[in-house]
Amino acid sequence: MTQAPGAASVTSALLVIGDEILSGRTKDKNIGHIAERLTEIGADLKEVRVVPDVEADIVDALNALRHRYTYVFTTGGIGPTHDDITADAVAKAFGVSIDVDPRAKAMLLQFIAEKDLNESRLRMARIPAGADLIVNPVSKAPGFRLGNVFVMAGVPTIMHAMLEAVLPLLTTGARMLSETVLANAREGDIAAPLRAIAEHYPDVSIGSYPFMSETGPNTNLVVRSRDPERLALARDAVAAMVAALPPR
């Protein structure tokens, strides 16, 4: 990965494509994984959209996201069947042509015998003009990169491999660092002093996440900053506030 100059912020969006996610039939497992990996490398995920297998919806969402964020990742809709329309939608969004790509066809032939490479399977080699391919070590049918958009499979094992192939290509920003302080208190009991700390450190993001522990309601306080010194100061302030709480 190339580090962006200065503390320039690098942002990402994710577009999940598929009727099966919106019907609830398939439970998405990709959002959390992609979010985690992009945070780890400093290309923070800022927005996710899930849209159906409808060309106009994919085109509109893609055009909204690709102009707003440094990178856009898509998952889903790159298989051989009639409902796999992502590649065509991406070509349309960019206003470029799309056709069978010889490099992609060669990749398919590593996995599929020539006699089995029927018209439907050949659809998986349709790549918008000007795109770079993303290798698929699992089942060979590639994803692709066009401009700032990375088109990946929806099947999690394949998506994981494609994402790892793609991440080293990104220019990333300073990584968002994070520390968690367990409050041992209910959210409502620490909200006022926590707000005071958040106002004292406006450049540090401080989140409060209640959860039910074995001993009753508890709260994780998550302090985040790209600057390790500011992070340490804000974390220490939160920890001191927690330490000063009356016993439960």
Place this chain on the structure above:
Amino acid sequence: MTQAPGAASVTSALLVIGDEILSGRTKDKNIGHIAERLTEIGADLKEVRVVPDVEADIVDALNALRHRYTYVFTTGGIGPTHDDITADAVAKAFGVSIDVDPRAKAMLLQFIAEKDLNESRLRMARIPAGADLIVNPVSKAPGFRLGNVFVMAGVPTIMHAMLEAVLPLLTTGARMLSETVLANAREGDIAAPLRAIAEHYPDVSIGSYPFMSETGPNTNLVVRSRDPERLALARDAVAAMVAALPPR
């Protein structure tokens, strides 16, 4: 639920609010559940967006969604801490005022002793003008409905209870019915006849979902329609196509 007249289509969108989902720290468990329930009652989920705890982002997404879909559901950001800004953002999106609501305060007092109802906890009773409350049987702090927008908690147990309280209030459309046919084939081997069936039944949605089974790659074919007769015809066509496949 009230059935919408004729086969009028009722649509929903979901707005997930929270930095913790976008950082990957918390893995969303709400999208799949809400998708499933809305499909079951016939208020199909058509779009999901995940946005950070940033007022402008919440307002923009809410205004985009509420004008496009019959209903919008939100999850997250209605607790007592400084990063819980959903209620204020919803008020801003609708251009209405927001203040402590006596009904909501009374609900909080069922769960929180008056001496513990500090300013932070009282924030959970801030409700936009004109909203109806959504009861929270778990921890009392209510959600609310304003126009076509339903504002719910992000904690899954609370969100589940709020959703069940809300669903009977909706006007729903004809339910999308679904049948699954196991192909016992690779996607690329059935793509051509499947496309022919999909073209013969343009009013029926036919999806193809590959997965890895114990005996190798397999495919679920999902046929969906609001019309039971059309569904049965298309499903029979898919099943007949599968039955006619050569043995693997």
